Amino acid sequence: MGANIRDVSEAAGVSIKTVSRVLNNERYVRPATRARVEQAMSALGFRPSAAARALAGGRSFQIALMCSNPGPYFLHGLMEGLRGPCARRGVRLIVHAYERDAPELGADVRTLIRQMSPDGVILTPPIADHEPVLEALERAGTPYVRISPGVQPGRSAAVSIDNEAAAREMTRMLIGLGHRRIGFIVGHRAYAVSNQRLAGYLDALREAGIGLDLELVQQGWFDFASGEAAATRLLRLADRPTAIFASSDDMAAGVLATAHAQGLRVPADLSIAGFDDTDLARLLWPPLTTMRQPIVAMADRAAALLFDKSGEQVVLPSELVARASTGPAPA
Amino acid sequence: MGANIRDVSEAAGVSIKTVSRVLNNERYVRPATRARVEQAMSALGFRPSAAARALAGGRSFQIALMCSNPGPYFLHGLMEGLRGPCARRGVRLIVHAYERDAPELGADVRTLIRQMSPDGVILTPPIADHEPVLEALERAGTPYVRISPGVQPGRSAAVSIDNEAAAREMTRMLIGLGHRRIGFIVGHRAYAVSNQRLAGYLDALREAGIGLDLELVQQGWFDFASGEAAATRLLRLADRPTAIFASSDDMAAGVLATAHAQGLRVPADLSIAGFDDTDLARLLWPPLTTMRQPIVAMADRAAALLFDKSGEQVVLPSELVARASTGPAPA
DNA sequence: TTGAAAGCGTTACCAA
DNA sequence: TTGGTAACGCTTTCAA
Numbered sequence: 001m002g003a004n005i006r007d008v009s010e011a012a013g014v015s016i017k018t019v020s021r022v023l024n025n026e027r028y029v030r031p032a033t034r035a036r037v038e039q040a041m042s043a044l045g046f047r048p049s050a051a052a053r054a055l056a057g058g059r060s061f062q063i064a065l066m067c068s069n070p071g072p073y074f075l076h077g078l079m080e081g082l083r084g085p086c087a088r089r090g091v092r093l094i095v096h097a098y099e100r101d102a103p104e105l106g107a108d109v110r111t112l113i114r115q116m117s118p119d120g121v122i123l124t125p126p127i128a129d130h131e132p133v134l135e136a137l138e139r140a141g142t143p144y145v146r147i148s149p150g151v152q153p154g155r156s157a158a159v160s161i162d163n164e165a166a167a168r169e170m171t172r173m174l175i176g177l178g179h180r181r182i183g184f185i186v187g188h189r190a191y192a193v194s195n196q197r198l199a200g201y202l203d204a205l206r207e208a209g210i211g212l213d214l215e216l217v218q219q220g221w222f223d224f225a226s227g228e229a230a231a232t233r234l235l236r237l238a239d240r241p242t243a244i245f246a247s248s249d250d251m252a253a254g255v256l257a258t259a260h261a262q263g264l265r266v267p268a269d270l271s272i273a274g275f276d277d278t279d280l281a282r283l284l285w286p287p288l289t290t291m292r293q294p295i296v297a298m299a300d301r302a303a304a305l306l307f308d309k310s311g312e313q314v315v316l317p318s319e320l321v322a323r324a325s326t327g328p329a330p331a
Numbered sequence: 332m333g334a335n336i337r338d339v340s341e342a343a344g345v346s347i348k349t350v351s352r353v354l355n356n357e358r359y360v361r362p363a364t365r366a367r368v369e370q371a372m373s374a375l376g377f378r379p380s381a382a383a384r385a386l387a388g389g390r391s392f393q394i395a396l397m398c399s400n401p402g403p404y405f406l407h408g409l410m411e412g413l414r415g416p417c418a419r420r421g422v423r424l425i426v427h428a429y430e431r432d433a434p435e436l437g438a439d440v441r442t443l444i445r446q447m448s449p450d451g452v453i454l455t456p457p458i459a460d461h462e463p464v465l466e467a468l469e470r471a472g473t474p475y476v477r478i479s480p481g482v483q484p485g486r487s488a489a490v491s492i493d494n495e496a497a498a499r500e501m502t503r504m505l506i507g508l509g510h511r512r513i514g515f516i517v518g519h520r521a522y523a524v525s526n527q528r529l530a531g532y533l534d535a536l537r538e539a540g541i542g543l544d545l546e547l548v549q550q551g552w553f554d555f556a557s558g559e560a561a562a563t564r565l566l567r568l569a570d571r572p573t574a575i576f577a578s579s580d581d582m583a584a585g586v587l588a589t590a591h592a593q594g595l596r597v598p599a600d601l602s603i604a605g606f607d608d609t610d611l612a613r614l615l616w617p618p619l620t621t622m623r624q625p626i627v628a629m630a631d632r633a634a635a636l637l638f639d640k641s642g643e644q645v646v647l648p649s650e651l652v653a654r655a656s657t658g659p660a661p662a
Numbered sequence: 663t664t665g666a667a668a669g670c671g672t673t674a675c676c677a678a
Numbered sequence: 679t680t681g682g683t684a685a686c687g688c689t690t691t692c693a694a
Contacts, residue, residue: 002445004687015665020689028663047445051385052687055670059689060382061446062425072609075410076403083400083428092447094393095426097414114333114378115392116423224610250610257613260656265596279403279555279581282588283614325591335671346681351673359679383671386686390673 003044012040023048050092054117062092063306064118066109066127068100071223071250073278074295078124078147081299089307094118098127100190106132113140120144120306122299126190128158143309145302150192157305159298159314163193167200167247170273174243175208179271183234183241185220185227185251197247197275216241220251227254235262235270243271249280256283267325334375343371354379381423385448393423394637395449397440397458399431402554402581404609405626409455412630420638425449429458431521437463444471451475451637453630457521459489474640476633481523488636490629490645494524498531498578501604505574506539510602514565514572516551516558516582528578528606547572551582558585566593566601574602580611587614598656615656 005023009016014037021029022037029037040046054060063086065078079093086093096112098105105127112118113136121144127133128146134155137144146158153160174182184201187194198217205212215237218230227246231254234241246252252274256266264270274281277293294316301314336354340347345368352360353368360368371377385391394417396409410424417424427443429436436458443449444467452475458464459477465486468475477489505513515532518525529548536543546568549561558577562585565572577583583605587597595601598615605612608624625647632645 002441006687016688017665017690018663021664024689030663033663045441047442049386049448049687050446051382051391051448052670053689054382055380055386055672056687056689057670069411069414072403072407076406079406079426079428080400087428092425092427094423095410096423097410097418110376111378115381117380117382224613228613253611253614260597260614266591279584282555282559283584283591337671347672348674348681348683349679352680355673361679364679380671383686384673386688387671387673388686 003046005046005048007044008037008040008046011044012037058117059119060117061090062094062116062118063120063122063303064094064096064112064116065122065124066096066098066112066133067124068098068127070124071248073249073276073280074124074222077276077278077293077295078299080293081296081301082122082303085300085303085307091119091307100126100188105130106136109133109136110140113137113142118142122302122306123147123149125150125193126188129192143306145305147298147302148191148193150195153313157302157311157313159301159305159316161294161298161316163196164200164203167197167245167275168204169200170245170275171201171204172208174245174271174273175204175210177243177271179241179243180210181213181216181239181241181243183216183218183231183244185218185230185234185244185246185255187247187251188221189219191222194247201245201247220246220248220254222248222250224250224254224257227251228258229254231255231258235259235264241270243273245273245275247275249274249276249278253280253283272325334377336377336379338375339368339371339377342375343368389448390450391448392421393425393447393449394451394453394634395425395427395443395447396453396455397427397429397443397464398455399429399458401455402579404580404607404611405455405553408607408609408624408626409630411624412627412632413453413634416631416634416638422450422638431457431519436461437467440464440467441471444468444473449473453633453637454478454480456481456524457519460523474637476636478629478633479522479524481526484644488633488642488644490632490636490647492625492629492647494527495531495534497606498528498576499535500531501576501606502532502535503539505576505602505604506535506541508574508602510572510574511541512544512547512570512572512574514547514549514562514575516549516561516565516575516577516586518578518582519552520550522553525578532576532578551577551579553579553581555581555585555588558582559589560585562586562589566590566595572601574604576604576606578606580605580607580609584611584614603656 005016005019009019019037022034050061123146125148128149129151146156148160149158186198218233220226220230244255246255252272255272259266259270297316336347336350340350350368353365381392452473454477456479459480460482477487479491480489517529549564551557551561575586577586583603586603590597590601603615628647
């Protein structure tokens, strides 16, 4: 099998402890000694056992990403953003998919902590606001970073964007194009960002003096299928919307599919707006985004906060992260 | 902190070893004893430390998914398929994103094995055919399952679908609709499935007596952007294709975006076919798929093979896993 | 600046 | 069917 720390110490003619010091970049190792040890390590192809380090030292060199079953683009963005920071630090990523509605999420996290003792945890909505989970993390002293938290922003390190402002901007833009009947597809109820985005939409309508028609606000669940379904409901209305703002890209894709299926031309017959600016957004046009790939950026930043043990709350600068297909002004 | 195995043994009035037996479902534990131990475990909220188990027993209760940076839908499908089996077995998933073109992938895997000693590894293309990686795995005795391997099918447990047949069927269908100029977007060169799908396309053309026009075959890289680019090239041709078959859904989405951007109506002006049947495929129609979500199914099956330590090679039944938008026959 | 020895929490081997 | 006790490979504490 692989060489262990003793093999290295013997090869280098030093004690085990000294090898350990080199491994952990501790001070008080003479450069010459360090060099000798490092040479022995690479000569033997030594790789420290994560299990042994975790058992003895408490650090597991693993962080956990807790996410529910989000859309493909959300997951992909997270992974994309976490890859670099983790690789640089030599940290492994455990992806822990949780059931959004499981009753025992707190116990779930406790199990995760006890079993793996991760060096840190990244929480994605909606679990980022789940009290039992936060409590379990804090009680265990496990550092964690929340992505897009909805409550108690100062409670932990967190990364987010200004969802309300972004949704307001996007709605304003649609209004500016002449749209008056703008459908809105709300995200999953459990997610704080769903409310924030809805708030932005409502705000822009109010500002423009457009009365709210509740029929135009439909429930979605952030996934493709719910976008399809919500669009179907919206397009069945007697007084159809001329634009639909889906508060996630996955749902926007669903809207697009529905539009296709009904023979509607996009954007001539229907303007569609999405949120998040993933690749999917490029099915729409023009490019109105000020921030590319906010999810990737948030994940990357979250990892940085975790590794630097900073309790900072970061709101990434993003006046607008959505896109729309913008056809000719509606009749 | 949490209770350890000794606390449990004391609470239950048995030896440590007996608790260990219960934990591992070993034989030779009297039902009464087992019950007593189990009660003590739940009373104390005992969770065995993965690190200690790994160190002492060799099993880490972790499996690793090695994947490059695939499209969002591929990644999502994998996670979706692995979630259930892992949860049922109490196994954690390490997602190890590798650089497709890194020179030292073999060393990378060796490091992974030494450090984490995963109970198993799932390999996705193109690493599923990477000799140094397979060798490292075999030398270490780590069970592994390959998804969509391209060579040496019998070398390990593996799961795949018949890519060539699926691509042939899809091309036949397009031909059946009257298309004669069918663009094809090849996947990343490093992936075996790219060739398999291309072979199916070529086969169908030959069968129909349609001469191959190399201009119609464009290189892509399985991602959205390369689909856009390839479509742009295809649509610039003097003698445009009337249909484009992209050998992945992510690329098909890119084709769709390009078509939109050029004001083409889909499918009236351009038929688009995709591969894999993710949600994205629902942007196209009609539903010609015989197998829903092949990626999810492959991942699920791969996990099963890994856990059952079966060396089986599974080819999932799927005559057709692609979809196309099918407009009126081209002029 | 270096080293010796005592754990960390579990499993494995051998007895009882 | 149960129980000691020695590993497992590293970090930590305390000396030197």
